Amino acid sequence: MKKIVALLICIISLCGETFAAETYISNVYGRQYESLNGKWNAIVDLYERGEEMKLYLNQTPQGKSDFYEYAFDGGLRLNVPGDWNSQSSELKYFEGSVWYARHFQLHALDAKRRFLYFAGVSYRCNVYLNGKKIGEHEGSFTPFQIEVTDALVQGDNTLVVEVNNRRQKSAIPALSFDWWNYGGITRDVMLVTLPKQYISDYFVQLDKHRADLVHVKVFLSEGVANQNVCVEIPELKRRLLLKTDASGMATGDLKISKIQRWSPDFPKLYQVNIKTQCDEVTEMIGFRNVEVKGTKVHLNGKPVFLRSISFHEEIPQRMGRACSESDAEMLLSEARALGVNMVRLAHYQQNEYIVRKAEKMGIMLWQEIPVWQAIDFSNKETLNKAKRMLKETIRRDQNRCADCFWGIANETRPSDARNAFLTDLLQAGKEVDTTRLFVAAFDNVYFKEKSQLFEMEDSFVNQLDMIGVNKYMGWYAPWPLEPAKCVWKVAVHKPLLISEFGGEALFGQHGDDTTASSWSEEYQAKLYRDNLRMFENIPNLVGVSPWVLFDFRSPFRFHPTNQDGWNRKGLVSDQGQRKKAWYVMHDYYQKNLKSATYRVKWDFACKATKFILLYIFL
Numbered sequence: 171m172k173k174i175v176a177l178l179i180c181i182i183s184l185c186g187e188t189f190a191a192e193t194y195i196s197n198v199y200g201r202q203y204e205s206l207n208g209k210w211n212a213i214v215d216l217y218e219r220g221e222e223m224k225l226y227l228n229q230t231p232q233g234k235s236d237f238y239e240y241a242f243d244g245g246l247r248l249n250v251p252g253d254w255n256s257q258s259s260e261l262k263y264f265e266g267s268v269w270y271a272r273h274f275q276l277h278a279l280d281a282k283r284r285f286l287y288f289a290g291v292s293y294r295c296n297v298y299l300n301g302k303k304i305g306e307h308e309g310s311f312t313p314f315q316i317e318v319t320d321a322l323v324q325g326d327n328t329l330v331v332e333v334n335n336r337r338q339k340s341a342i343p344a345l346s347f348d349w350w351n352y353g354g355i356t357r358d359v360m361l362v363t364l365p366k367q368y369i370s371d372y373f374v375q376l377d378k379h380r381a382d383l384v385h386v387k388v389f390l391s392e393g394v395a396n397q398n399v400c401v402e403i404p405e406l407k408r409r410l411l412l413k414t415d416a417s418g419m420a421t422g423d424l425k426i427s428k429i430q431r432w433s434p435d436f437p438k439l440y441q442v443n444i445k446t447q448c449d450e451v452t453e454m455i456g457f458r459n460v461e462v463k464g465t466k467v468h469l470n471g472k473p474v475f476l477r478s479i480s481f482h483e484e485i486p487q488r489m490g491r492a493c494s495e496s497d498a499e500m501l502l503s504e505a506r507a508l509g510v511n512m513v514r515l516a517h518y519q520q521n522e523y524i525v526r527k528a529e530k531m532g533i534m535l536w537q538e539i540p541v542w543q544a545i546d547f548s549n550k551e552t553l554n555k556a557k558r559m560l561k562e563t564i565r566r567d568q569n570r571c572a573d574c575f576w577g578i579a580n581e582t583r584p585s586d587a588r589n590a591f592l593t594d595l596l597q598a599g600k601e602v603d604t605t606r607l608f609v610a611a612f613d614n615v616y617f618k619e620k621s622q623l624f625e626m627e628d629s630f631v632n633q634l635d636m637i638g639v640n641k642y643m644g645w646y647a648p649w650p651l652e653p654a655k656c657v658w659k660v661a662v663h664k665p666l667l668i669s670e671f672g673g674e675a676l677f678g679q680h681g682d683d684t685t686a687s688s689w690s691e692e693y694q695a696k697l698y699r700d701n702l703r704m705f706e707n708i709p710n711l712v713g714v715s716p717w718v719l720f721d722f723r724s725p726f727r728f729h730p731t732n733q734d735g736w737n738r739k740g741l742v743s744d745q746g747q748r749k750k751a752w753y754v755m756h757d758y759y760q761k762n763l764k765s766a767t768y769r770v771k772w773d774f775a776c777k778a779t780k781f782i783l784l785y786i787f788l
Contacts, residue, residue: 193317193391194565195362196371197453198287199522206274206286206329206359210250211242215267215332225269226298226330242271250359253292253352256490261353263725267334270355279324283364283391287315290357290521291333293341298330308555309342310335310356311519311540312562318361331355340552342559343540348737349482349517350723356491357521367392368449373568374401374442376457378605381471382427384457385605386410388444390418402443431470432456432571434511437532456529456571460607462635465710467607467665469534469574476534476667476713477759478512479505479741482722483520486744489723498523502531504742505719508752509759514638514669514715517542517580519563529572536609536638536669536715538577539563541595547587556591557598564603576603579610581640584628592630611638611669615660617650624658636712637661638669643704644697645673645686653700658708666710670717673697675751676732677721677743689732695750702758716741716755 195201213225220226229238248254254261254268261268276284286297292310296303300323305316335353337345371389388399399412399420406429412420430438439454459470466473481501483492492501501524505513512534515524519537528535539559546552560578567573578595582588596608615626624641631637639660643649650656660666673686673694681688683696698716705711721740727733736744741752 193285193315194370194389195285195287195315195364196369196565197451197569198289198313198315198360198362200451200453201362201364203287203360203362204274206272206361207250208272209247210270210272210355212246212248212254212271213240213242213269214246214261214264215269218267218334220267220269220332221296225271226296226303226332227301228271228328228330242269248354250355251289251357251491251493253354253356253491255350255352255354256488264353265336265351267332267336268353270331270333272329274327274329274361276322276324276327279322281366283317283319283366283368284322285315285317285319285362285364286329287313287360287362288355288357289313289359290355291331292353292356293335295334295355296332298332300328309559309562310352312559313357313522313566314562315362339546340549340555342545342552342555343517343542344544344546344552346544347517347540347542348724348726350484350725352491354491356493358493364391365448367394367397367446369444369446369451371565372444372451374444374455375569375571375605376429376431376459378461379459381429381431381459382425384424384426384429386412386420386422386424388412388414388420390414390420390446393418397446400443400445402445403440404443405440429457432458432529432532433470434532434534437530439529453569455569458571458574460574460605462607462665465663465665465712467636467712474511474712475762476512476715477510477762478514478536478667478669478713478715479508479510479719479755480514480516480670480715480717481505481719482516483518483524484720484722486720486722486740487746489744492524493521495523495527498527501719502527502533504746505533506531508719508741508756509763512536512574512713512715514538514577516718519559519566522566525567525570525572529570533572534574535570535572536575536577537563537567537573538580538609538611541579541582541592543581545582545591547582547585547591553591553594556595560595560599561602564599568603573606575607575609575636577609577611577638581611581613583614584630589630593633596633607635609634609636609638609667611640613640613670615639615641615658617647617656619650621659622651622657624656624660626660631661631664634664636665636667638667638715640670640717641668642671642673642717643701649700653704654707656704656707660708660710662710664710665712666708667712668701668705668708668714670715671698671701672717672739672741672751674732674738675749676738677745677747677749679732689729689738691750695754698751698754702754716751720744 294308307314370391373387377383397414514536518540675694681690683692721744
């Protein structure tokens with residue numbers, strides 16, 4: 171027996187280092203934390219020899235005979251958060267490893283727990299604290315946290331992070347994608363301080379169908395039974411008292427008859443307090459119902475037309491990742507000026523500043539994971555990555571009522587492997603959230619000569635709540651008929667969103683509005699008008715989302731004068747100038763908004779008239 175135990179210990183030691191069990195911190199911005207943002211020292215590891223050379227030790231010579239063939243001090247310094255591509259011309263196209271390092275002080279060791287929290291690192295990373303590896307993560311767009319309570323020392327602490335953005339076939343996204351492959355520590359880094367037993371996670375959201383029932387789940391960091399939990403909404407004068415089970419979870423429901431539901435017209439948020447004997451957390455949360463009825467999407471019991479737009483997590487004028495609250499304000503303000511009530515956050519999970527700002531502004535969100543085109547659907551490892559990314563996305567934003575749609579894929583083609591992959595992914599998402607709608611975008615709608623209709627053959631769409639269709643008529647596909655004669659028969663029993671359409675134009679370039687190769691604003695504007703006319707012939711249409719708000723950087727784009735490394739489909743140029751097509755969409759959305767307002771007033775008038783007549787005759 172002793173020999174077996176010794177053998178197992180040996181095997182474990184040979185398998186490499188192990189890390190602490192998974193931890194989680196909900197609403198990290200509402201916690202006590204020290205920001206570790208700022209200038210970090212960096213070393214570009216061109217041949218990826220950093221681990222071999224033990225860069226993670228961040229050593230400096232101490233004696234006369236000491237020397238090291240690297241140094242963090244006196245070299246490259248990079249902003250965190252931020253991408254390395256926009257901070258150094260030599261790193262513009264770089265794919266590989268960059269090592270980041272910084273020091274921080276811990277003034278006193280105490281009984282509290284501490285965590286390093288990374289809001290996003292692109293794409294994979296290894297994290298070292300005081301010379302020891304403490305964790306790793308894969309995926310650019312979801313947060314992760316590592317408990318470091320026992321790894322910290324009083325006084326000076328050294329944090330080193332190896333970041334690698336090299337594209338791989340098994341990654342998500344994979345080898346080919348139409349946006350810039352930004353690398354770096356692209357989102358906030360924090361040292362979070364929490365009590366020994368803390369509130370690790372919670373879900374406080376309105377029932378999918380009922381307007382008077384709030385579901386509550388609270389999870390403690392420890393599996394301790396019979397702990398008191400109080401959930402309170404002071405403005406509504408409601409309080410729910412719960413006790414945890416053996417796993418440290420407490421569940422219950424709040425019945426509230428006079429709740430003001432969140433909507434784009436009235437983005438109401440309530441203060442919610444969650445307390446235990448050891449911890450307390452406060453957050454602003456909104457409540458709304460979103461569901462499908464027939465071929466309509468209903469928000470708070472009424473059909474809603476989705477006036478949408480997409481944008482990348484990029485500031486085009488800076489040619490770099492959007493990473494701050496002011497960046498979120500810029501992107502969403504331009505979207506709001508267009509007249510939207512929704513943004514499709516393409517093609518990946520965007521930062522928490524954007525999500526929370528959208529919620530305050532009354533903008534619904536379609537948020538998707540980057541399962542895009544060339545994913546290896548036959549690879550089990552890739553499927554597991556996708557599941558983890560989807561669950562991490564839902565977990566981070568499960569209390570954000572602006573998130574109405576979880577997108578699981580974009581532009582994937584039917585196959586047995588793809589169908590099985592997406593079916594498993596969809597099931598994984600529904601296991602953790604049933605209050606939102608699950609969606610995906612497809613680019614396989616084609617005009618059929620025999621039927622003279624636009625049709626789609628894809629059995630997987632039947633599993634989704636709503637489908638998106640990307641269709642670039644007049645750009646990648648010629649018009650088979652006049653736009654007014656183009657009729658669609660696609661997923662007729664489902665709500666259908668045109669999730670992408672448009673074409674490219676270089677701001678300030680004018681030309682023939684019938685010639686695509688003119689790259690002119692006139693051609694782009696006419697293309698938009700033609701598509702909007704065609705959309706009138708889609709009976710199950712619930713909204714449109716042009717591609718895209720801003721011109722964005724893409725290595726796919728080779729035209730030397732009209733593109734030069736930019737995708738020019740933006741309604742707004744890379745310098746912030748609005749193209750003619752912007753005004754086409756703005757007018758369309760204003761017309762739709764006035765029509766919706768008229769319908770609301772008409773419904774109110776009808777109800778009032780019925781009430782008056784009923785009162786008179788009774």
